[in-house]
Amino acid sequence: MAHHKLSGAFHATCPQELIDLILGKTDSATLKSCALVARSFRPTSQKLIFSDLTILPSGCDSIPALQRLADVFSASPHLALHVRTLHLVQPGFYKPCVWMESESDIVPAILSMFTKLESLDIRVYNWDSLHSNCEQAIYALITRSSLSSIELKEARLKTNATLLSLLQCLPSSLESASFLKVFANQYSSYHDGPKSASTELHQLRLASLHLDSFSPMLFRWANRTVDLKCLRYLHTMVREDTMDDVQQLLDGAVYVETCHLSFGSVYSQPENPNLEKMQGLRTLEISVRLDWGEIEEFEGQGRHNPVNDAMRTLDTAPHTVEHLVLNLNIWNPDELSYFIGSTSFGSTSFDNLGEDHPALQDVIVRIVSGYDYLAALQRGIRYLETVFYQFHKRGMLTAVAVRPPSWEDN
Template sequence: MAHPNRSGASPRAACPQELIEHILGKTDSADKETLQACALVARSFRPASQKLIFSDLTIPSSGRDSIIALQRLADVLSASPHLALYIRALHLVQPGFYELCAWMRSNILPAVLSVFTRLESLHIRLYNWDYLHSKCEQAIYALITRSSLSSIEIKEARFQTNARLLSLLRCLPASLESASFLNVFSENSSRDDPNSASAELRLTSLHLDTYAPALFHWAIRTVDLNCLRHLHTMVEDNTIDVVQELLDGAVYVETYHLSFGSIYSHDESPVLEKMQGLKTLEISVSLGWDEIEVEGQDRHNPLNDAMRALDTAPHTVEHFVLNLNIWNPDQLFHFMGSASFEHLEHRSTLRDVVVRIVFRHDCSPALQHGIRYVEEVFCQLYKRGMLTVVAVRSEDN
């Protein structure tokens, strides 16, 4: 009996679509070139490749062709509207304070942002919000109100008044689970009208690494602190009271990162005793010779601030991380020699202590010397296998 395939060619095996999507799912969504090549392999590869290509999008931020690129994106989304439904994470980035982007005043941006109806994560890094065209700003505010949004990050932002900052905060949707405000600054630091509060937010994660006291007041009034499980705050001389008020209400927080401002010189440190759910505590301090010095007294040692805060933490803490930001790790002994760490050994619930040395002075011998010195200071913890020293090079390098 004759074989039905008279040409002698091997029959083409069909690959299950689920397997194709599984394989492509292993590709890094940031590797756009590979994903674009995959989209051209076969028709069955196209949908899965496009989902990954458009899942994480950055609006063109610099270069002479930024408007051209933005217009090209608008044309693509207009011709294929379904691609906008794939966009889950969006990054709006201004490359530098003095590099004002043409797209920030473009009429194209509002039209592009309006089609992102399934956005889940929004990251905005705009130094100068005042440069935004009013229609662009309105489009961003409309984007923030999306009920699909679960995470937002505002970074390196400068607002002329609290009113402008608070107008943005009032747009945050009830669906939000995580909010980060990093290095946000408002010129007018006076407290806002309490009657202008936003709807209550049930955040599980809140990051306030900011110089704007208004953000702390907003969080205390707007965020359901009983829902918080992860918290990160910076503390400065002018925010110690409001940070303390926030901590007193965050009783169920499990992970807390306390960052001391580089010019912190307050006599008191935050008290953590009411955070009865706390399991992981991370404290960051900067060690430098430009610390505040009072004539006739010893130089201010930021490590003492960190240890005082740790001493107030409940005995539920199982993991402790200490980040030491220092110019030269060879100088650690100048600060650690006058700080007390004895109470660490008496915390029976502690399982591990991690010390990270974040440095700028690129000198391997100094780093090794700094690590050995840290091990000597925490000798007993080191012998018990509880101490891990991790060296981290500063981002500046």
């Protein structure tokens, strides 16, 4: 038998594309080890490690942690160019964190290095606690021409002028914007900002807009600034003090394909949102919060039943709707019958839903509840299958129970 001695110069190699594919399926902790294993692993590992960055996660709220991050970027500036998604997080819901109040230039220096940022998620509750240098650094970050997506969540701003100054920073490159549980002083007018606001608020061609906010000014800003004909996805809260602005949004968003409307448990407007102009609509999602105690406060006036409000809105939807999602946010699913069916608060009927919307392909009804009693959840699902019997019989209905997301989950 012949024996062949392999040359010491021979090395088994693996295509870089395969290495990158494997690394792309690897968790963050393993990637940190991979970056030290081989030269061929390092660039992709570093890119994946720094592509999604959080300042600062819970448990790391300290100046030393910030300084270590600053030292890393100072020694290897190219790593900051890998950051595509950034989360600015206030770990404590009410208590300001170190990076927000610090007079140090560490945070502004770090933020200034993210020149290729694409997505920005800001979860800062106490905006009034932001040190001026941090606030200016955030505003500068928002102006990045590379930015395509921004989410502002759980923000409490003292005045409309403060919110307006932030909105003025949004770049024309933006494609998606979300404002979740944002509050600004509603008693100050829209024009409380700089006198030049009318010239500085350039039009945004957003494809996606999410307005789940307690600030009426945000809705007026959207109508004034967003090119509504570019929208393909719209999620908006429906409140009494924003009803006119919401209707203006719906009337202008004629090419929206997916629309999500969120109703509160107390909604006493005689008129409901009208969707008849949204001729491009394919998926309609409606969320209603059901609270029997709050409903009773109105002494039997049927129009205050939020399910009836939702149904009247559904009746205005164009015939093009193919997918319907109904989220029923309720504590005890056994109380569903108080809101759906014949009650002293009026009747809610789904019998003609299929006839009125012939393009309808499926209906999803979710009980969104933190209730721990499994039997009640099961009874709620069976009740929904009875209410939507025609769709259940044809295999078009999906009735499920899900838990609402907690603040920590968000």
